[in-house]
Amino acid sequence: MDVHNKLMQKLGIAITSLAVEFLPLNVGDRIKTVAELSESYDTARGTIQSALKFLKEHGAITLESRGHLGTFIQNIDYIRLLELTGIKSLVGVMPLPYSKRYEGLATGIYKCLNDNGVNTNLAFMRGSNHRLKALEDGRYDFAVTSRLTADYYLENNKQIQIVKSFGDFSYVNEHIIVVSKEFKGEFKKGTRVGIDNSSIDQFMLTKIYFDEIEVEYIPLSYSQFMTAIKENKIDAAIWNLDDIEDRKDDIKFIPINRESKNIKDTEAVIISNRRNSIVPALFSRVLNVEDVKEYQKSVIDKQIMPQY
The missing domain is CATH 3.40.190.10 (Periplasmic binding protein-like II)
Incomplete structure (x- = not known):
């Protein structure tokens, strides 16, 4: 690999890293300094500056310098940031939708993500261990399980993280x-x-x-x-x-x-691979728990048709 390609590869990695860094942030938030970002990602300052310039030129983020106070976000396009991470769509896996509660949860997750511009598809698979294996193999970006199952995986050192929790009775009634x-x-x-x-x-x-x-x-x-x-x-x-x-x-x-x-079997959670930093950052921005639960309730009450 020649010097130019190496530089471009480093720049690409920096762009992706900064896109993930900015996904959880809001307009008005202060970003880290170039020096801090350089240290965080073990990358040359010049590469970080080039990556920031790329994000600004491609409309992902607008920054405002306030002198000694630092640099702040003036505008941010979350979907553009997601695109710059290299992800064009997400795929999640859920239990088989054999109950209205599961259909409502699937509808809420699907609608909230897609309505916020995140192209998402859902697959369905019986057995939490099968869903975990598929997640570990990289076939899916996220999975839905109960809190009981997620806690069991964490206690047994599985490389997962809980991304979203939906509260009691979101997974099953009992x-x-x-x-x-x-x-x-x-x-x-x-x-x-x-x-x-x-x-x-x-x-x-x-x-x-x-x-x-x-x-x-x-x-x-x-x-x-x-x-x-x-x-x-x-x-x-x-x-x-x-x-x-x-x-x-x-x-x-x-x-x-x-x-x-002391059983925690009724709460639904979303888990992702612990190495995946994009899903937690993105979901903190675009997946509102209360909106998902409202869709779920509407499906259970037969006010809307399931859509997933």
Whole structure:
């Protein structure tokens, strides 16, 4: 690689770095000095100055110098900044949209991002472990999980970060235990309990609830639980109440005491790869939690059609 190409490569890296640096900022914010930026990114001052000039000339940012007070943002184009990071669109992955709550969450995320000029597509995948693997492999820019799952990944040193949190009951209304019609009101040794090893939520909730009972765990896919209950292949399984309400199924179930177990299973969060600095910076700017929740509520109340 010749000297010119090396210089251009360094300039390109600096432009991308500064675009990410400025994404979370607002008009009126003071930016770091050239010296501070140079130190932050281990880049020559001249390269930083050239990168700033490039951003200004391409309409991504307008700066105002106020002498000894520093340099401040006068105008900022977030979509142009995103383009200059090299990203033309984002792809996220969510649970299968089998409930109105999931459809509403998907609608809110999709609409809020696209309406703010961020071209975004959503994919759907069963099992939080499958979504994590796809995120780690770089197939997706972000993923939706429960807070319970995200906390589990963080505790187990997975390279993820929580980007947005949507509050209680944004992921599910509640989890319950579906039981066979022959259930007599008491779980005992040998009770056959369905467990989905690919779903952290379902796996952890099952283990938490049945921890002190010598039940027989039957590995199944989450989607197989209802059929297995009806065909008497299992006696019980942790399930999402939203799905039962949406299906109008005549299913026998009992509640789970979340508070006594300190379970954080109802909150939806967005996670991204820890090495990805663009998604957190961008989402802090263009993804408003309350707007997403308003879309979700409208879908649940059947005031608008899902769109994702």
